[in-house]
Amino acid sequence: MSKAQVLVLTVIGSDRPGLVGAISRVVSEHGANWEASHMARLGGQFAGILQVVVPEEKADSLAKSLGELGPSGLKVTVERETSTAFEPEGQAYCLELVGSDQPNIVRDISEALASREVTVLELTSEIASAPVSGGRLFRMQASIRCPASVGRAQLRDSLEELANSLMVDLSLDD
Numbered sequence: 001m002s003k004a005q006v007l008v009l010t011v012i013g014s015d016r017p018g019l020v021g022a023i024s025r026v027v028s029e030h031g032a033n034w035e036a037s038h039m040a041r042l043g044g045q046f047a048g049i050l051q052v053v054v055p056e057e058k059a060d061s062l063a064k065s066l067g068e069l070g071p072s073g074l075k076v077t078v079e080r081e082t083s084t085a086f087e088p089e090g091q092a093y094c095l096e097l098v099g100s101d102q103p104n105i106v107r108d109i110s111e112a113l114a115s116r117e118v119t120v121l122e123l124t125s126e127i128a129s130a131p132v133s134g135g136r137l138f139r140m141q142a143s144i145r146c147p148a149s150v151g152r153a154q155l156r157d158s159l160e161e162l163a164n165s166l167m168v169d170l171s172l173d174d
Contacts, residue, residue, distance in 0.1 A: 005059040006081035007032075007052050009066065011039075013074035015046040022069060023076070027052050030062040038122075046074075088119035088145040091152065092174070095144050095159070099168025101127050101136035109140070112162050116155060119145045138168070 013019060020039065027034055032054035039048030054062050059080070066076040097109065106125065113120060121143040130137040146155055156172050163170035 003056040004053045005056045007054060007059065007062070008079045008081065009050050009052065010048070010077045010079075011050070011074060012045055012047045013072075015041050015044055016073075019046050019074055022072065022074065023050075023066070026062070026065045026069065027054075030058045030065065031055055032058070032062055088121070090119075090145045090147040090150075092121070093144050093146060093152070093155075094171075094173045095140075095142040096171045096173075097138070097140040097163070097168050099138055099163075099166060100130070101138040102166070105138055105166060105168065106140065108162060108166060109142075109159070112159060113144060116150045116158065117147050118150065118155065121145055 009023075011019075011023060024034060032052040035051045035053055037048055037050035039046065039050070041047075052062075063078040066078060069076055095109075097105070099105070106123075110120065123140065123142040125138065125140040128137050128139060129135075146152070152172070159170055159172060
């Protein structure tokens with residue numbers, strides 16, 4: 001039985017039908033398994049990140065074939081998993097934030113998390129129309145991992161202080 005190689009792919013290209021199909025065909029042709037992905041249309045571009053597992057002897061060929069999608073307008077970057085990958089430890093939480101859109105919300109929250117050595121595992125955000133005012137409403141959800149040295153109450157207090165200064169609502173749940 002051959003060893004397997006984990007590859008993390010980032011993809012971006014002008015949005016059009018068939019992009020996921022093109023990627024999945026190449027992955028399948030090399031005997032790789034599509035394990036996880038997050039993909040979205042952003043600003044007219046199709047962007048995504050995905051993880052595949054491929055037999056080790058086919059990893060180079062898969063990476064080369066994915067690179068050959070470039071002329072079709074799809075840029076694919078391939079990163080190989082390394083044994084020294086960082087694995088965050090600690091308590092997992094879901095962080096949600098809602099408020100009027102303003103510059104630097106993500107920067108301010110991410111800096112507050114980083115200063116407490118909190119790892120962001122996943123982050124999604126969007127701007128929507130506010131129901132009553134019609135203004136721009138910013139929404140963010142993040143899965144985070146908090147080190148044991150930082151208690152939930154301590155993290156919540158510091159984030160709520162920041163949320164008050166940004167004038168946004170924030171929740172921190174298990």
